[in-house]
Amino acid sequence: MKNTQPIVRLAIIGTGSMGGMHAKSYTAIENATLVAAVDTNETQLIEFCNKHDIEHRFTSLQALLDWNEFDAVSNVTPDQVHHRTSLQVIAANKHILCEKPLAVNYQDAREMADAAAGAGVINMVNLSYRNVxxxxxxxxxxxxxxxxxxxxxxxxxxxxxxxxxxxxxxxxxxxxxxxxxxxxxxxxxxxxxxxxxxxxxxxxxxxxxxxxxxxxxxxxxxxxxxxxxxxxxxxxxxxxxxxxxxxxxxxxxxxxxxxxxxxxxxxxxxxxxxxxxxxxxxxxxxxxxxxxxxxxxxxxxxxxxxxVDTIYQKFIDAILLNEQALPNFERGAQLQQLLDTAMGEHK
Ligand SMILES: NC(=O)c1ccc[n+]([C@@H]2O[C@H](COP(=O)([O-])OP(=O)(O)OC[C@H]3O[C@@H](n4cnc5c(N)ncnc54)[C@H](O)[C@@H]3O)[C@@H](O)[C@H]2O)c1
CATH class of the missing domain: 3.30.360.10 (Dihydrodipicolinate Reductase; domain 2)
Incomplete structure (x- = not known):
């Protein structure tokens, strides 16, 4: 019988070691389907997509955004790439789960949290020990x-x-x-x-x-x-x-x-x-x-x-219910501020 449940179409940006965990987690969720992946490293991208059976492959985020046939993104790029890529995703009005730390400083994290709240997209940060x-x-x-x-x-x-x-x-x-x-x-x-x-x-x-x-x-x-x-x-x-x-x-x-x-x-x-x-x-x-x-x-x-439900499951549920879930970008920014304070104490 045809599945008539709503399905969230996901793209993963960043196909490194943690990207594999995101792919495995979404594959196990009934209402989610992995439709695309992006990585600047093409060899790794192809290997990743073959392994996780992902059809659409892009070597730039812009190419994914131009294609546009997806609902949400998991941002699994390195820490210093989160800021610019997440802002692009939010500007395209797509829901986003971003890896931790949200950014590499509070100013960037604040900008991301404000942009996500302003756009009204579902936004979460992958504080994965919340799954414990x-x-x-x-x-x-x-x-x-x-x-x-x-x-x-x-x-x-x-x-x-x-x-x-x-x-x-x-x-x-x-x-x-x-x-x-x-x-x-x-x-x-x-x-x-x-x-x-x-x-x-x-x-x-x-x-x-x-x-x-x-x-x-x-x-x-x-x-x-x-x-x-x-x-x-x-x-x-x-x-x-x-x-x-x-x-x-x-x-x-x-x-x-x-x-x-x-x-x-x-x-x-x-x-x-x-x-x-x-x-x-x-x-x-x-x-x-x-x-x-x-x-x-x-x-x-x-x-x-x-x-408990994983953050991946909560992200998908939040999109389907159109209700924000925690931990969100605001929480990520608050924690980032504490990290900046701690770094400032560096002797
Ligand atoms: N939540 C957790 O428990 C947990 C655990 C491990 C890592 N992480 C986080 O996950 C993120 C990724 O970590 P990792 O260990 O997978 O790193 P990684 O270096 O293995 O993978 C990152 C991938 O991103 C790609 N990339 C870089 N710039 C890009 C861009 N502009 N567009 C598309 N792809 C780009 C790289 O080519 C690489 O394949 C980091 O932020 C890390 O802190 C979180």
């Missing part, structure tokens, strides 16, 4: 008052690709080298994953910081701090002190040197009625709680968390 069941459940428990007034928290994002080759050899592969070099658009570990862990904290707490300070460090990793065309000047680790709107204090950190952790996020958050431990480690989501009656014995229990 335990973070959604923790946010709900905090909103329901389960832990009372938040007083203290600690959060970390731990990677170790500078100490072992599980994801490839960082010294010889461009996909890792650009991430170590500000000249190639990187804001280091802060710009790359700092945004995720700051979102982790502020989403669960449902508050933004009223102040923060950040210490960043770039370790010596090669002779003259340079490999080929890549000066290795982007930060490798950061430690941030944060005070939330309600005065709660916390420490947020991230590093690419956390030997023993490939890609692990943790948040411990404490209120006057209880505590929560949220983690996403070895791709496993977990939530533990110590609540009122268990406080005296300091007993922690596992909390069951229901599966």
């Amino acid at each position: 069941a335990s973070i959604q459940k923790a946010a709900q428990m905090v909103a329901d008052g389960c832990i009372g007034q938040i007083k203290h928290f600690e959060a970390s994002y731990l990677q170790s690709w500078l100490t072992q080759p599980a994801w490839g050899d960082w010294k010889s592969q461009s996909q890792w080298l650009w991430r170590l070099s500000s000249e190639h658009g990187s804001k280091g570990v802060l710009g790359d994953v700092g945004i995720h862990i700051i979102d982790f904290v502020t989403f669960v707490a449902n508050q933004m910081p009223k102040s923060l300070s950040c210490q960043l460090h770039t370790f010596n990793k090669a002779e003259d701090d340079k490999i080929g065309e890549y000066p290795l000047d982007a930060n490798d680790s950061f430690v941030m002190h944060m005070q939330l709107d309600n005065d709660a204090l916390g420490v947020v950190s991230a590093t690419r040197f956390a030997s023993g952790h490939h890609n692990d996020l943790r948040l411990r958050i404490y209120g006057d009625k209880g505590g929560l431990e949220v983690s996403f480690e070895n791709s496993t989501s977990r939530l533990r709680a110590c609540l009122e009656k268990d406080l005296e014995s300091a007993t922690w229990h596992e909390v069951e968390c229901a599966d």
Whole structure:
């Protein structure tokens, strides 16, 4: 029988490693169909389209916009390309899901958020850890008052690709080298994953910081701090002190040197009625709680968390319902402002 459901026709811009994740995710969604892809690297574009069965291939965004037979875009280009490409997509009145960080500075991110709001297109930023069941459940428990007034928290994002080759050899592969070099658009570990862990904290707490300070460090990793065309000047680790709107204090950190952790996020958050431990480690989501009656014995229990819709699914649903969904460009811009503040503290 013919499928009569409305279908969102998608184009992916940027067919690198994360583009593959977008393609796989949309392929699994019934009301979405991948109709086109764009990449300036033609060889990669063709390989990507063949692999994901995408018919229309373009080597420039303008060529896609001229073709015009699509409804929405996933922008999976490198960080410094998001701003100009997203503005072009928004100007063409297409819905957009853009990768994080939204831009490389607050001014650009603000312009993107204002343009998207002005055009009225559905706009989302891919803060992908919102897909983790335990973070959604923790946010709900905090909103329901389960832990009372938040007083203290600690959060970390731990990677170790500078100490072992599980994801490839960082010294010889461009996909890792650009991430170590500000000249190639990187804001280091802060710009790359700092945004995720700051979102982790502020989403669960449902508050933004009223102040923060950040210490960043770039370790010596090669002779003259340079490999080929890549000066290795982007930060490798950061430690941030944060005070939330309600005065709660916390420490947020991230590093690419956390030997023993490939890609692990943790948040411990404490209120006057209880505590929560949220983690996403070895791709496993977990939530533990110590609540009122268990406080005296300091007993922690596992909390069951229901599966949640992915951001990709929320994006498609938002388009079909014509209702904005979160996290949107405005949220991306707010987080970008915090990243800029943290960079300003760089000594
Ligand atoms: N949400 C997450 O958890 C997550 C995870 C990994 C990466 N990312 C983000 O995804 C984005 C892409 O990362 P990646 O690792 O896939 O990078 P990548 O370098 O593997 O891929 C980027 C692709 O964009 C293409 N490109 C560059 N300029 C272009 C342009 N003007 N038009 C069309 N294509 C262009 C490149 O040729 C490349 O193929 C980055 O912003 C990164 O921060 C997000």
